[in-house]
Amino acid sequence: MTDTQAPTEPTNESLDTAHAIEEQTTPAHPIHKVLSFVRRSARLDTRLQRAWDNYADTYLLDIAAGNARLDVREGFSLTKAYIQSTWGNSNPLIVEIGTGQGENVVAAAAAHPETNFLALEVYDPGVAHTLLLAGKQQLTNIRIAQVNAAELFKVTEPGSIAEVWTFFPDPWPKKKHHKRRIVQPELAGNIHDALVDGGVWRIATDIEDYALHVHEVMDHLDGWKNIGTINSSLPLEHVGKGNADLAADMPHADFTESERFVGRVLTNFEKKGLDAGRVIHDFTYQAVALNAVK
Numbered sequence: 001m002t003d004t005q006a007p008t009e010p011t012n013e014s015l016d017t018a019h020a021i022e023e024q025t026t027p028a029h030p031i032h033k034v035l036s037f038v039r040r041s042a043r044l045d046t047r048l049q050r051a052w053d054n055y056a057d058t059y060l061l062d063i064a065a066g067n068a069r070l071d072v073r074e075g076f077s078l079t080k081a082y083i084q085s086t087w088g089n090s091n092p093l094i095v096e097i098g099t100g101q102g103e104n105v106v107a108a109a110a111a112h113p114e115t116n117f118l119a120l121e122v123y124d125p126g127v128a129h130t131l132l133l134a135g136k137q138q139l140t141n142i143r144i145a146q147v148n149a150a151e152l153f154k155v156t157e158p159g160s161i162a163e164v165w166t167f168f169p170d171p172w173p174k175k176k177h178h179k180r181r182i183v184q185p186e187l188a189g190n191i192h193d194a195l196v197d198g199g200v201w202r203i204a205t206d207i208e209d210y211a212l213h214v215h216e217v218m219d220h221l222d223g224w225k226n227i228g229t230i231n232s233s234l235p236l237e238h239v240g241k242g243n244a245d246l247a248a249d250m251p252h253a254d255f256t257e258s259e260r261f262v263g264r265v266l267t268n269f270e271k272k273g274l275d276a277g278r279v280i281h282d283f284t285y286q287a288v289a290l291n292a293v294k
């Protein structure tokens with residue numbers, strides 16, 4: 001059992017601004033896609049603008065549709081040939097979805113020069129900060145794409161990615177917004193196809209209800225094996241101040257989680273979760289053959 005603790009379920013107020021974006025009105029989208037993010041324009045400060053000017057040519061992939069759209073440009077595919085020519089080698093590629101400020105993906109790239117990294121982030125300041133961190137260290141094994149990750153995985157060549165990481169995805173706590181959570185069966189299917197044999201999708205969240213969501217989406221999905229070894233049990237009902245004492249008697253979901261992924265540095269999001277007393281839930285799903293017995 002990792003936890004059945006109660007008092008730390010976040011409120012919108014307790015979440016970071018990026019967590020609270022759902023309070024804004026959902027913008028109209030021409031094709032009415034359900035998006036896991038809210039389009040926000042943000043002016044870059046001088047430091048970040050300089051980083052963009054200095055490093056975008058080196059690190060930012062020219063694969064977005066342009067005109068502030070976060071779709072992948074028409075005709076683009078993330079193929080093995082593109083990866084080979086962009087990174088200049090055939091080393092394994094790890095893709096992090098929603099890299100935020102880039103602390104984790106840049107630290108990983110610096111620590112593992114023998115591995116290629118691709119950071120996917122939609123928010124301008126996050127992209128600029130990732131450019132800054134990568135540029136300062138003159139890393140050669142990382143690239144950044146400012147695209148909707150869900151769209152990129154639709155056009156990724158099967159068997160081309162070693163690992164996918166999604167750490168502290170936006171929680172979208174309201175029930176009516178759960179469909180906007182990035183961990184969804186369709187994305188899982190596309191990631192499954194994109195991974196090499198035995199490749200893994202690592203997911204971590206500090207939000208108990210999101211951990212349940214990951215379990216509900218992933219543990220019943222064909223083609224994935226949860227290779228976690230820690231037994232976890234979470235109440236199916238929201239446990240808040242009023243019913244915390246009753247948590248033990250509520251129906252629970254039992255599943256397995258992983259040890260904290262040693263390859264992850266402590267980002268601000270994880271730190272804020274820990275500071276607020278929340279428990280971090282790590283999951284590791286391995287892509288296995290479809291119809292394989294789990």
Ligand SMILES: C[S@@+](CC[C@H](N)C(=O)[O-])C[C@H]1O[C@@H](n2cnc3c(N)ncnc32)[C@H](O)[C@@H]1O
Pocket residue numbers: 018019036037097098099100101120121122123126147148149150166167168169170182267268269270
């Ligand atoms: C809560 S933040 C976590 C950032 C980072 N992983 C960390 O731990 O610090 C989630 C990030 O995912 C990004 N994001 C959400 N949906 C995305 C998508 N479809 N494609 C790429 N990035 C996305 C958001 O812009 C945000 O920066």
